[in-house]
Amino acid sequence: MSEATMTQAPEYVGVADLRRIARELLEAGDVRVVIGWENGRRGARPVFVTDPAAADRLIFDTRCVHNLVTYLNPRRDHVQELGRIGLVVKGCDVKAVAGLLREKQIDPGDVVLIGVRCGGVLEENELPAPLALTEANVAPRCYGCDIREPEHVDHIVGESQPEPPRPIMTIDDRVAQLDALPLEERWAFWTEQFSKCVRCYACRQVCPLCICERCIVEKTQPQWIEPSSHPRGNFSWNVTRALHLAGRCVDCGECERFCPVGIPLSLVNRKLQHIVRDRYDYVVSEDPEKPAPIGDYRLDDQQEFIK
Amino acid sequence: MTGHSSFISSEDLRGLTGDLLAAGTEVIAPVATDICQSPSAVAASACRIDKGPAIEIDYTPLTDAAELDLSRGLPQLSLKGYFLPEHEVLCSWKQKGTTIEVQEVPTRFAPRVVIGAKPCDSAGLAVVDKVMNWDYEDELWNGRREATTIINLACPVIDDSCFCTAVGAAPDDVKGADGLLTPVDGGYVFEPASDKGRAFADAHKARLRADVPADTLGRQADDERAAARARVQANLEIDADSVRDWIATHFEDPLLAMLAMKCNGCGACTGVCPTCHCFDIIDEVEGVGSGCRRRCWDTCQAPTFTLHASGHNPRQNQHVRYRQRINHKFSIYPLKFGEVLCTGCGRCTRVCHAGQDLVEILQEIDIAARRPGVAEPAEAAS
Numbered sequence: 001m002s003e004a005t006m007t008q009a010p011e012y013v014g015v016a017d018l019r020r021i022a023r024e025l026l027e028a029g030d031v032r033v034v035i036g037w038e039n040g041r042r043g044a045r046p047v048f049v050t051d052p053a054a055a056d057r058l059i060f061d062t063r064c065v066h067n068l069v070t071y072l073n074p075r076r077d078h079v080q081e082l083g084r085i086g087l088v089v090k091g092c093d094v095k096a097v098a099g100l101l102r103e104k105q106i107d108p109g110d111v112v113l114i115g116v117r118c119g120g121v122l123e124e125n126e127l128p129a130p131l132a133l134t135e136a137n138v139a140p141r142c143y144g145c146d147i148r149e150p151e152h153v154d155h156i157v158g159e160s161q162p163e164p165p166r167p168i169m170t171i172d173d174r175v176a177q178l179d180a181l182p183l184e185e186r187w188a189f190w191t192e193q194f195s196k197c198v199r200c201y202a203c204r205q206v207c208p209l210c211i212c213e214r215c216i217v218e219k220t221q222p223q224w225i226e227p228s229s230h231p232r233g234n235f236s237w238n239v240t241r242a243l244h245l246a247g248r249c250v251d252c253g254e255c256e257r258f259c260p261v262g263i264p265l266s267l268v269n270r271k272l273q274h275i276v277r278d279r280y281d282y283v284v285s286e287d288p289e290k291p292a293p294i295g296d297y298r299l300d301d302q303q304e305f306i307k
Numbered sequence: 308m309t310g311h312s313s314f315i316s317s318e319d320l321r322g323l324t325g326d327l328l329a330a331g332t333e334v335i336a337p338v339a340t341d342i343c344q345s346p347s348a349v350a351a352s353a354c355r356i357d358k359g360p361a362i363e364i365d366y367t368p369l370t371d372a373a374e375l376d377l378s379r380g381l382p383q384l385s386l387k388g389y390f391l392p393e394h395e396v397l398c399s400w401k402q403k404g405t406t407i408e409v410q411e412v413p414t415r416f417a418p419r420v421v422i423g424a425k426p427c428d429s430a431g432l433a434v435v436d437k438v439m440n441w442d443y444e445d446e447l448w449n450g451r452r453e454a455t456t457i458i459n460l461a462c463p464v465i466d467d468s469c470f471c472t473a474v475g476a477a478p479d480d481v482k483g484a485d486g487l488l489t490p491v492d493g494g495y496v497f498e499p500a501s502d503k504g505r506a507f508a509d510a511h512k513a514r515l516r517a518d519v520p521a522d523t524l525g526r527q528a529d530d531e532r533a534a535a536r537a538r539v540q541a542n543l544e545i546d547a548d549s550v551r552d553w554i555a556t557h558f559e560d561p562l563l564a565m566l567a568m569k570c571n572g573c574g575a576c577t578g579v580c581p582t583c584h585c586f587d588i589i590d591e592v593e594g595v596g597s598g599c600r601r602r603c604w605d606t607c608q609a610p611t612f613t614l615h616a617s618g619h620n621p622r623q624n625q626h627v628r629y630r631q632r633i634n635h636k637f638s639i640y641p642l643k644f645g646e647v648l649c650t651g652c653g654r655c656t657r658v659c660h661a662g663q664d665l666v667e668i669l670q671e672i673d674i675a676a677r678r679p680g681v682a683e684p685a686e687a688a689s
Contacts, residue, residue, distance in 0.1 A: 042656070043662075045569070045662025048565070205574070220589075223592075229393055257660055
């Protein structure tokens, strides 16, 4: 599709309400900062609004891809120092908030959630204006969106949106493609992908649920994972990162988006979700009360692998 | 235009590259590859069937002169890795009974040539030379620098995140390089910029034509270079000296803290930066009784960068770590070595998915530095 035939999309309905709520929350002192999106020099990007007069900077359109829940992560003490946070969240982002609440990393009182009714986002946010979603430009993770109407939020703005379009290739299609490969080829695929890793840990830094104060990769006594970016060290890092997120990952795709060398981490994450769903009948949820397998014990857990 | 310039046709430049390769010299040049053609790209995210080719440019050792492609896009990573590899062995050891044998690594390297380096990348090497020869002479860095001849290619300016002229570099700079190629009709004007560059020209004089007509090709090269300078100057103009002094005296200024709020601390900016040079030294055991000591790129954006053994961390928070990066580049390094630790390549801005934008940040600091009469209390600056 050429640039000319791409349709520009208006911002999502409800942006005026979003700005009003943000302004009122700041004016009333309910929150010290509202974290949302703004128009930057290079497209949509996160913004920290502390002045009620600046609430008009907030936007919400198809370029707002970032999962801002990462700023609630307890590792971000510089954000917490600002005071109580108002956070703009899409339906899918609420799952990450639930993850932090479920694991007692934040208190419900720490944050005021402003939910936005979302009809999907683009894969690419660095655009001067929002585009209408098509099968070619939609973020693949939006397909099958299961939170059309966020419930666990304090405010909600906008109108119900149509379901996002199906991308030409869904993440599930790609996982299936990989699963269909013989073991040796799958091994070769991941060996090549992980060999690109430069061990910057951007995937971990941006993850809303990588909450450890000290990551296992930084432990030196004993050194569990080699820090050099040779294939052996890279394999142990990437496999460990994935396993530590099994049943916790909310599929926001930020790790893959931030990866400077393009490792398709969402394929690993999705595969793990399939395994967790099949073994533990668990699908990551926006309800913080629903226990995740890692923090739950059931007598009927499958454990045939213990021999 | 200096009097030592010569003309080299595109065919001769390719021929020259072939000569070097035939003589067994390593030649590094930007190479554009379609990453979707990689054997394992089937499921890679950049390569879904609808998107067409996904081009990535990298400085790559050539295997054939035909690969030389001076189309002048910006390589993903700077040249840094060819002088300070992402990870390298410093020494290895083997334990035999009660004795330990230590094996050193060679610090002399075979000659190699870089063709088509970005001026911001070669300039980065010259800036880092200072710290690599400060209180300790880094033999591995210096060995690789000595062994390498770098021929720059005048840059047309990539996009609105370029700002080399704001930090004392230029799109046609030869800082850190041994020569410059400027594209003109049919080929390039070549100007040597160092003894190594002149020796390079001598060695390949059969491929060079010494008569560059000043009124045609010479003027074309000059115009091209002037136009590029004007383009990049329009992106950002700051007074680097007042920025340096403002940062030095406004350590606790809230502006510096607010600049970093959305930063995720991923350190991607430091990885792609041509001048970020901090490294970590680690010991890795390989098997029983043997192992090696490696140095790996490190990043000041990670908490462990400054974590003390006591558990105390003087840079506990991300905005403090971000301030350090800005401070080191635009104040500490200039005060110590007389050079800004940045060449304006703009990679940090382009790579940041959180939207940290160094062009805007420098502009904001520059505005603060120009604001008259707003002085911070002296005790806060200590």
